[in-house]
Amino acid sequence: MAAVPVDHADVIVVGLGPGGEDAAGRLAEAGLDVVGVDDRLVGGECPYYGCIPSKIMVRSAGLLAEGRRIPGHAGTAMVHPDWRPVARTVRSATADWDDKAAVDRLTGRGARFVRGTGRLTGRDVVSVTDADGEETEIRARQAIVLATGTRPAVPPIPGLARTPYWTNRDAVAAEVAPRSLVVLGGGAIGLELGQAFARFGTAVTVVEGAPRLLAREEPEAHELLLRSLTEDGLGVHTGTQAESVEYGDHGFTLRCARGDRFTAERLLVATGRRVDLARLGVGAIGLDQDAPVLPVDERLRVMPPDNGRPGIWALGDITGKGAFTHMSMYQAGIVVRGILGEGGPPAAYHAVPRVTFTDPEVGAVGLTEEQARERGVPVATGYTDLADSSRGYVHQVGNAGFVKVVADTRSGVLVGATAAGPYGGEILGALSVAVHARVPLAVLREQIWAYPTFHRAIGEALADLAA
Template sequence: MTTETQEYDVVVLGAGPTGENLADRARAAGLTVALVESELVGGECSYWACMPSKALLRPPTALADARRSPGAREAATGSLDVTAVLEHRDKYASYWKDDGQVAWVDSAGIDLVRGHGRLDGVRRVVVETPGGELRTLTARHAVAVCTGSRAALPDLPGLAEARPWTSREATSGQEVPGRLAVVGGGVVATEMATAWQALGSRVTLLVRGTGLLPRMEPFAGELVAEGLAEAGVEIRTGTNVASVRRPDPSGPVTVVLADCGELVVDEVLFATGRAPRTDDLGLETVGLRPGQWLPVDDTCRVTDVPDGWLYAAGDVNHRALLTHQGKYQGRIAGAVIGARAGGLPVDTAPWGRHVATADTAAVPQVVFTDPEAAAVGVTAEQAERAGHRIRTVDYDLSQVAGAGLYADGYRGRARMVVDLDRGLLLGVTFVGYGVGELLHSATVAVAGEVPVDRLWHAVPSYPTISEVWLRLLEAYRE
């Protein structure tokens, strides 16, 4: 049964953080907005990614920090309370209920439409509700696709029958597997190896490449690998999985390795990349290919659709697959839609209010392993590949007074990548305990294009780990 058509200024597909922010900015511009969601309002980040994963990681990191501090070390003699950690995780995942997020949507004056939405031609969306009804929504100005991404699984014999973990199962699991194989070497793989090893799993990390965190500076993966190994994680690099077997649905999993035998575990997590959630969105009705990443310009408008009415923000456009970048894009796209709808000027200059310049110049990311790895901007290799004339400056974080106070035996490293022609920072990387909280200072410096000479006047407080900024600048001037 089809209900009557409802018209809005903007229709947003996907009520995760990106869609929520886009809808909020469009609503703030005076536009009417429908927000369509097929699962939980709040999306992947709230229930199966950022929030539950960091809730799993904080207790073991806090315990490790205590054991690295004299006096506290003597008090921290027990082990983690697994039940309490999982309850802590469940709380931060809102027990997989979205009542609070729905209340916010209502308070913002946004109409929430439950169900699976598909494009059905120009500015038209058809939603199949949980009850099987069809609702047609039309948009006067814009439709925005904010449906995010899902775990990408390789095409391996036996994988479907083995029911592997993906990031969703890894962040929502209710029992600690005795043996866990983690396939991958990126952020999800290293964070979940950290968490489940701390909770009691015997973790084996199977990495196809030669190191961890390949998109960061090489020393980041090296220091994180040292931390994982010291915690008890077995790391096997240069390892390819050929197939997976699980004949008994409740039994162990056999991971068959291409060159070095088999590994029997209780669960296997594949953290092998992401794919766009665009395979069943009706893209073919507007001339696009189902299942593709959606190419956009810097205002998040889809470039391959005439008349400029279709937008894509967040993971789905493949610019920067991070929650905070999706929210950033959502804010920008919502403001752009509002400006264009009102006939107002659109500021498309670099770093203008209507362009997502940071997606290419100043993307920050923290990997919540132990030690943490945090970076913004580009690596030295990326900068050189882009044709910049650069200088890299490294500093041993253990030599900073604040680091020694933070933890006995502190290990870490900092690097800044300087554009010699402009005297600006192109990238900054920190690896060490607690360095995630250092990153925003670097993000401001990179995004704000603060000259290195001006950074001399940003005096770090003593004795904090932030004093590494002074040491980096001193080394640069030598």
């Protein structure tokens, strides 16, 4: 048996999504010998299958919706959807799913790149298997960073695995909009893609097992989206458990526990994401490979440096702190400072922002009312409709929305907030600052809010909080 080639590096970064790539580049620029390892596209899910292509779809669908609102407001218009320019734009933005530019960007910062599947085989060793099955062993002198992200979670529904179902990856690569689509899952991915396809003429049905859409957000967001999606022609079924899937000449048939039966040309599975720690080989360093996430401390350390052995850090989805590009980038900064010995503040997760890019958008930060109460926080809430703050404009943009704030009555600060409506993700900025900086409610109430902006609703919600 031929000996396995052995390489050495100061730092090995396994997984080159946004956070892993950034960490590898910054450490290389600091003068360390860094090897980045990934078997998928450098840059990760976001630029190729997530944030970027899906927002192209969402924005294109929004243009159609805007055109359809012209009659009665600004003249006349006839809108004819055409998926082909959307597909072309997605293909261009992803460089036809080619990561050469990203690889060049990484190596241009001084890091080395190895294409293959990285697996821990020891405290300081990563074994990399390439597409031909050839293995290389890389030994770390200073640190290993684990940033392998997540993959679509496919539920064990009888019959599903034998069908050509879609995940988000297939949906964003679609050359044509399907005639009909069943979306399994009422979270952000399923709703964004489902609404986009519906606006291009696809008959879309959303099936969600939980009692409401966006189950982790405020219930008012579910109510708002239910109205909006229904007006866009989507069929929405919550509290509906999928029981089996069949596929044949006439497409997919989804059968549900309470007797519902849905058929469509395509089936999009959007039931969340999963971590694969067994594939990463964490058992080799004494960790539970069946755990849902990797345990990390406030410095993102899985294991600190010990007796001359390298430290192991983790960042991104596998830490369980939020499957967002902005989270992985935030954590990358903490990991880089830790490896370079620069100190700085530890990770803080009390003000994590998140946006669902449906129409209307749902932006949220921190805790929902329910989450705060579950943690024993004494809660007061304030709520206002956007229409009450921007009457002269809101009727021109479709469904309105709301702002809801959640305050800790002990400390007198906001612990969470939701801005749902037109530009909800942009309105969220002010609320994120308030939650992150723990701005006293007394100070927030002194704020002057420009009229007739949508963000003025924040002041109305704070006034309702005081009522």
